[in-house]
Amino acid sequence: MCTVCGCGDAHHHYGQGVARAHAPGLSQARMVKIEQDILGKNAEYAQRNRARFREQGILALNLVSSPGSGKTSLLTRTLTDLKGQYPLAVIEGDQETSQDADRIRATGVSAVQINTGKGCHLDGHMVGHALETLNPDPGALLFIENVGNLVCPAAFDLGEAHKVAILSVTEGEDKPIKYPDMFAAADLMLLNKTDLLPHLDFDVALCMEYARRIHPDIEILQVSAKTGAGMEQWYQWLRAHRPEPESPAR
Ligand SMILES: Nc1nc2c(ncn2[C@@H]2O[C@H](COP(=O)(O)OP(=O)(O)OP(=O)(O)O)[C@@H](O)[C@H]2O)c(=O)[nH]1
Numbered sequence: 115m116c117t118v119c120g121c122g123d124a125h126h127h128y129g130q131g132v133a134r135a136h137a138p139g140l141s142q143a144r145m146v147k148i149e150q151d152i153l154g155k156n157a158e159y160a161q162r163n164r165a166r167f168r169e170q171g172i173l174a175l176n177l178v179s180s181p182g183s184g185k186t187s188l189l190t191r192t193l194t195d196l197k198g199q200y201p202l203a204v205i206e207g208d209q210e211t212s213q214d215a216d217r218i219r220a221t222g223v224s225a226v227q228i229n230t231g232k233g234c235h236l237d238g239h240m241v242g243h244a245l246e247t248l249n250p251d252p253g254a255l256l257f258i259e260n261v262g263n264l265v266c267p268a269a270f271d272l273g274e275a276h277k278v279a280i281l282s283v284t285e286g287e288d289k290p291i292k293y294p295d296m297f298a299a300a301d302l303m304l305l306n307k308t309d310l311l312p313h314l315d316f317d318v319a320l321c322m323e324y325a326r327r328i329h330p331d332i333e334i335l336q337v338s339a340k341t342g343a344g345m346e347q348w349y350q351w352l353r354a355h356r357p358e359p360e361s362p363a364r
């Protein structure tokens with residue numbers, strides 16, 4: 115019998131204790147201290163970024179998801195459709211290659227690629243440096259595509275106004291309850307690749323219920339970056355969340 119959840123099956127829990135994680139050879143107290151130091155420093159950088167966004171009326175969004183959910187595809191379609199309406203800029207995060215930044219630049223929009231190497235997420239310091247290079251225009255929509263990873267990016271504030279979680283229907287409807295931190299941190303979930311639904315057993319209603327179980331107020335839009343279905347609702351969401359020119363950014 116499992117002593118933590120009482121499920122009666124062979125079930126090992128490593129997310130217990132104050133650190134809610136496990137590292138061989140490190141005590142829970144030591145892990146908490148290390149995490150506090152890292153996140154505290156990150157929070158300072160994120161606040162600097164946020165102040166810059168507020169001053170310049172920039173809507174910064176942190177796009178988070180597993181690898182391959184369609185972040186870059188959504189972005190290239192969005193940029194192509196919105197070009198000329200607003201200043202646009204992109205920061206791309208991947209462990210290696212500049213392929214995504216190249217795809218963004220092919221739309222005519224400026225992009226800076228950050229390669230994190232072994233790192234599994236972007237942080238506030240990296241984004242601050244990217245901003246120096248990118249220098250987005252006042253009033254811009256700034257999209258930050260995080261490293262494809264449904265775990266680590268949830269914990270790191272980049273100074274964004276909102277995290278936007280992209281979940282594609284090929285991943286299974288259970289992802290919000292299996293990776294709850296990401297869906298708790300995101301204000302909007304874009305359910306992508308809906309063009310594939312006729313070929314899958316994916317239960318859209320159940321997926322939305324799972325997401326709302328983790329985050330009751332999460333907004334959810336169904337889209338297809340391939341066909342363009344639902345994209346207009348996403349653009350309306352972007353318009354609605356742009357800061358008023360004279361008022362502080364949200
Ligand atoms: N059918 C279908 N395929 C899609 C859609 N969006 C993206 N794809 C495909 O999904 C694959 C991954 O898309 P990307 O846009 O590279 O995904 P990503 O999230 O940016 O991937 P990483 O940056 O590696 O995490 C590509 O083959 C896309 O063509 C969609 O709406 N429908």
Ligand SMILES: [Mg+2]
Nearest residue numbers: 185186214259
């Ligand atoms: Mg990508």
